[in-house]
Amino acid sequence: xxxxxxxxxxEKLSRVFKAFSDETRLRLVKTLTELxxxxxxxxxxxxxxxxxxxxxxxxxxxxxxxxxLVTGERRGYxxxxxxxxxxxxxxxxxxxxxxxxxxxxxxxxxxSAPRPGxxxxxxxxVQVRYSAIVSEEEAL
Numbered sequence: 001x002x003x004x005x006x007x008x009x010x011e012k013l014s015r016v017f018k019a020f021s022d023e024t025r026l027r028l029v030k031t032l033t034e035l036x037x038x039x040x041x042x043x044x045x046x047x048x049x050x051x052x053x054x055x056x057x058x059x060x061x062x063x064x065x066x067x068x069l070v071t072g073e074r075r076g077y078x079x080x081x082x083x084x085x086x087x088x089x090x091x092x093x094x095x096x097x098x099x100x101x102x103x104x105x106x107x108x109x110x111x112s113a114p115r116p117g118x119x120x121x122x123x124x125x126v127q128v129r130y131s132a133i134v135s136e137e138e139a140l
Contacts, residue, residue: 009094016091019067024052025060032070032083040073040080
């Protein structure tokens with residue numbers, strides 16, 4: 001096994017994990033995963049869907065493009081973005097080769113037991129907090 005080749009692949013994987021380390025970039029990737037294969041969105045559409053500025057979307061797309069996770073296609077004055085199937089497949093294969101099958105297997109598929117603290121819907125917590133605020137206002 002060639003250690004220098006493994007280090008190169010680890011460096012590439014590290015770039016991908018860094019790209020995924022930001023919540024807005026994860027939301028951006030999630031938004032792009034919801035598109036059909038032939039669809040793509042421009043910066044303006046992505047900014048509107050995510051509720052962030054166009055410049056923020058552009059900066060995040062630059063990071064994702066550097067990691068080869070998204071591709072852009074110029075259509076007139078605008079560039080439309082979509083996920084890069086080739087880039088994703090490459091990183092998936094590298095992660096599988098370097099980290100192994102156990103790491104790449106989803107824990108949700110291995111067990112049907114609920115995870116601690118994740119059994120209640122998120123909305124219930126919001127309702128409880130809202131009712132606590134109402135109760136405080138009524139006490140005044």
